[in-house]
Amino acid sequence: MAFGPASTLGVSGYEDTPPLELWPGRSQEEIETIIRAVYKQVLGNAYVMESERLKVPESQLKEGNISVREFVRQVGKSELYRSRFFENCARYRSIELNFKHFLGRAPDGYDEMKAHSAILDEKGFESEIDSYIDSDEYQSVFGEDIVPYIRGYKTQPGKKMVGFTHVFELFRGASSSDLKGNLSGNRPRLNRLTIQEIPTPVVPPSGATEGWSFQDPPRGARTRHGAGADDRGKVYRIEVTGYRSAKQVRRVSKFRRSNQVFLVPFDRLSQEYQRIHQMGGVISSITPVN
Known part of the structure; x- marks a missing residue:
């Protein structure tokens, strides 16, 4: 067991x-x-x-x-x-x-x-x-x-x-x-x-829990902390496994991180979803955070 x-x-x-x-x-x-x-x-x-x-x-x-x-x-x-x-x-x-x-x-x-x-x-x-x-x-x-x-x-x-x-x-x-x-x-x-003997968050594999993640992602300037949420206050956590150029071009992508998190208000969820896909991102999970 x-x-x-x-x-x-x-x-x-x-x-x-x-x-x-x-x-x-x-x-x-x-x-x-x-x-x-x-x-x-x-x-x-x-x-x-x-x-x-x-x-x-x-x-x-x-x-x-x-x-x-x-x-x-x-x-x-x-x-x-x-x-x-x-x-x-x-x-x-x-x-x-x-x-x-x-x-x-x-x-x-x-x-x-x-x-x-x-x-x-x-x-x-x-x-x-x-x-x-x-x-x-x-x-x-x-x-x-x-x-x-x-x-x-x-x-x-x-x-x-x-x-x-x-x-x-x-x-x-x-x-x-x-x-x-x-x-x-x-x-x-x-x-x-x-x-440095730093312990890390123990993150379940994909699908094991409701809020799984591929890895513990950094939160920085690109993370949106739910500003502008509507009266319901509902915010969703979107994890993106990586950005890449939509076409094969000889340039370095401006997106350097392979794993990013966005906290997005419910009323902007669809807009953010479309934006991520337009920029070549791959969404790994969308989970509510409050």
């Missing part, structure tokens, strides 16, 4: 389902389930085409020649993982995703991020992957035969509570993907937050 209000945060699948473990004597169908679960966790819930699957490591696992842990290692060191989460990502984005994919949690602080950055500088990509899978933490939590899973939302000995909020910056529910569909793209989600 998922715990309290957090069951709306996208973690109920992990609360209600025991970890997957490869026991001796598993059927081929059960081993196939293990393989799919490894791809899902290590590749951040991104779609894997049949041609991209690692046939040789899969066969080795099915024949009992390697453990789940070694299969996780081979997926992590694969060109598939490298091209998606290393070569095309900013360094600290890559590191924070490694924590999520292999240890199931967010980085515990800047010291952890810096240590893994040093591994990349001194030893390279494959050693960075090994550093998670060969860690005492991985061995004590997952061992040889348990598929890694998201666990950073739980209280853990020796871990800072700020990591609880940070894991929800990285994990946006079972329907999200680390490859696509993230407003931050390839940029780090936690860089400044980790360095």
Whole structure:
């Protein structure tokens, strides 16, 4: 049973389902389930085409020649993982995703991020992957035969509570993907937050609650605080996931933020809705605020 209000945060699948473990004597169908679960966790819930699957490591696992842990290692060191989460990502984005994919949690602080950055500088990509899978933490939590899973939302000995909020910056529910569909793209989600140990609002995934948001958006000069509301005083919160030029033109858009919020009076709601779409914005949610 998922715990309290957090069951709306996208973690109920992990609360209600025991970890997957490869026991001796598993059927081929059960081993196939293990393989799919490894791809899902290590590749951040991104779609894997049949041609991209690692046939040789899969066969080795099915024949009992390697453990789940070694299969996780081979997926992590694969060109598939490298091209998606290393070569095309900013360094600290890559590191924070490694924590999520292999240890199931967010980085515990800047010291952890810096240590893994040093591994990349001194030893390279494959050693960075090994550093998670060969860690005492991985061995004590997952061992040889348990598929890694998201666990950073739980209280853990020796871990800072700020990591609880940070894991929800990285994990946006079972329907999200680390490859696509993230407003931050390839940029780090936690860089400044980790360095300064700043907790963040825990925002439910889309559709989980009435007032969901993709991320906690800044409120500044562009935010309209409901000035001019009519006698009913009804104001709506409109979240816009991003502005972009309506046509392909060679100029930098004047809209720099990927995520904006407008608080709009009811009597101007339709007008604001049309204005946002005319400027190329994508509305993610409209919710009442009073």
